[in-house]
Amino acid sequence: MGYASHKFREYLWDRGSRPVILPRKNDPEVACPKWAYRHRRLVENLWARLKEWRTVATRYEKTAASFLSVILIAATANYIKT
Numbered sequence: 001m002g003y004a005s006h007k008f009r010e011y012l013w014d015r016g017s018r019p020v021i022l023p024r025k026n027d028p029e030v031a032c033p034k035w036a037y038r039h040r041r042l043v044e045n046l047w048a049r050l051k052e053w054r055t056v057a058t059r060y061e062k063t064a065a066s067f068l069s070v071i072l073i074a075a076t077a078n079y080i081k082t
Helices: 006-014 034-038 040-050 054-058 064-081
Strands: none
Touching: 034 040, 040 064, 054 064
16 A cells, blocks of 8 residues: 555544645645645654664564653653754
């Protein structure tokens, strides 16, 4: 399933998210705010910095709560560093 597919967009809407994926050239227009698409890089850059932490990149943590706590610690360390 491609990320720009209609089925994937419906899946995101059903989960309560708002997809920020531009359609392919041959697809009909979909609601994708330009400001949100322009700022996607901020989220992608944050994930790239978080994945510098080995435990975040490899998901060593067994539970979702402990994984979230590692992400929060990594994000805090990144914020303090910058």
